[in-house]
Amino acid sequence: MLQDSKEKRSYDAIVIGSGASGGWAAKELTEKGLKTLVLERGRMVRHIEDYPTASKAPWEFEFRGAVPVDKRSGVGAANWKREETMHWALAEDEQPYIEEKPFRWFRGYHVGGKSLLWARGTQRWSDFDFEGPVRDGYAVDWPIRYKDMEPWYSYVETFVGFAGSRDGLDVLPDQIVQPGFELSCLEKHYSEQLKVMYGDRHLIQGRCAHLTDPQQIHKDQGRNKCMNQNMCNRGCVYGGYFSANASTLPWAGKTGNLTLRPDSVVESIIYDEQKGKAVGVRVIDRLTQESIEFYAKIIFVNASTINSNAILLNSKSSRFPNGLGNDNGLMGKFITCHNYRGKGNAAFEGFQDKFNEGRNPGHAYVPRFRNVYRQETDFLRGYAIGMSGSRQLDGNGELIGDALRDNLLNPKYGLWSMAAWMQGEMVPEESNHIRLSAEEKDKYGIPKLIMSVEWKDNDNKMTADFVQQQSEMYERMGFKNINVIDSGAPPGSDIHEMGGVRMGNDPKTSLLNKYNQLHHCKNVFVTDGACMTSGSTQNPTLTFMTLTARAANYAVEELNKMNL
DSSP states (O other): OHHHHHHHTEEEEEEEOOSHHHHHHHHHHHHTTOOEEEEOSSBOOOTTTTOTTTTOOGGGSTTTTBOOGGGOOSBTTTTTOBTTTGGGOBOTTSSOOEESSOOOOOOOOBTTGGGGTOOOBOOOOOHHHHTHHHHHOSSOOOSOOHHHHHHHHHHHHHHHOOEEOOOOBTTBOOOOOEEOOOOOHHHHHHHHHHHHHTSSOOOEEOOBSBOSSOOHHHHHTTOOOOOOOOOGGGOOTTOOBOOTTTTHHHHHHHTTOEEEEOSEEEEEEEEETTTTEEEEEEEEETTTOOEEEEEEEEEEEOSOHHHHHHHHHTOOOSSOTTSTTOTTSOTTEEEEOEEOOEEEEEEEOOOTTOOOOSOOSSOEEEOOOSSSSSOOSSSSSOEEEEEEEEEEEOOOTTOOHHHHHHHHHSOOEEEEEEEEEEEEEOOOOTTSEEEEEEEEEOTTSOEEEEEEOOOOHHHHHHHHHHHHHHHHHHHHTTOEEEEEEEOOOOTTTTSOOEEESOBOSOTTTOSBOTTSEETTEEEEEEOSGGGOSOOOSSOSHHHHHHHHHHHHHHHHHHHHTTOO
């Protein structure tokens, strides 16, 4: 009877996490014929039917979307204070963590994970990014280069669908794109002036995971053209932007090889000392608190960066007393993210005969221009800049009666304005780490995480450079009311955590090889943000998905060769 039960809980592959990278692991493994179990610690979210606020107009909410203070609840309640997105908030006691240093941890605990919440910016990496560590000596050399990733980028882009432009820039490789969202007149002006005044700086259409010209592969997924609603974080009934819920998970489901199990909090990975490999995953059922074990030949860890680190650190055995594959003691170290501290805004007095019509779910983008070809500043690496130029109605919310009607019928516009925000590369440092508490546990009996990540002097210098450079660019182009600041936001505010289980060539200085396998446990693959050796300036999710597709196909090949 016990053996029957174990067989029912056995699969060819287990994927931990159902977000952007977990969904891709599920798609690739099931398409190749593997019976695959996807474990998600949060609740079930079905595409379309579980988006309760999708496409709702403001007047369809009791308080036009505002939530009374006494009804705001859940982890990060200040971030989910709108009724449109309150359904994504976590319960206060879901996963408390210890902030040894201030850290904002945004989580997506539901099927689809943060693929339902992301900002959808997507750019390829170039060799300037993959070679960054070896050029300046910080972090270890990546075991891969752009040539290793290029065909896989194309593979993922074809299936997902991205909008943007092909710009011919060596610092930002072109990718497979559908027509991008048009730049506003102010953004076009800014782009032209950048070329004239600086030469090596470019403002381009931001590349984003939206369908503007759906191809057959997207129609086969049941997805349709983006309707420019700008309500993406509620869930999109059109499937106009990429999410695991709209794309990879249903695709995997159609193979008949997918088992999706929500409400499954992974405690640890089970290592068999005699077999010398991982044999399964130990789960705490979120609803019943029951401990259950599932078994598989290969395991993909895609729980998002911080939880992937936590699961591996908590996967202890006689062979691995410090965590699965953690012989060198580096697991959980070299945590990095993106520096979003720099913010800017300025007004422009021109183009008074124009205004922006409709909504743009993307934004303009200035690729990295610092320290690209040589070290030219007193800080390492660089930053990209997100930008958005628009003109808002000059409304008065205090008007009533005739005055309100006249204001609505005869709208007046204010000045054009241009917002800017930096996305800087945080150089990995060993002291920036996460670890498990030896004393405190959460309600599932799992050790609490201790966050110990802080900005370093390099980040401070980089932010100061952004403030100086962005202010200068505004001034030279004739902008007014310039306000560029260091917001002082703590690490994690970007939602782009990376590192802790980094890739590398040498098992003494890294945890994973070039195919995302643990050096010392070959049937475990880590392909979410935890695997990143360094962080670059580009949005990372496209690279997470691409690494996952590449690793999953390699894993199946190795499994078929009986090497796993």
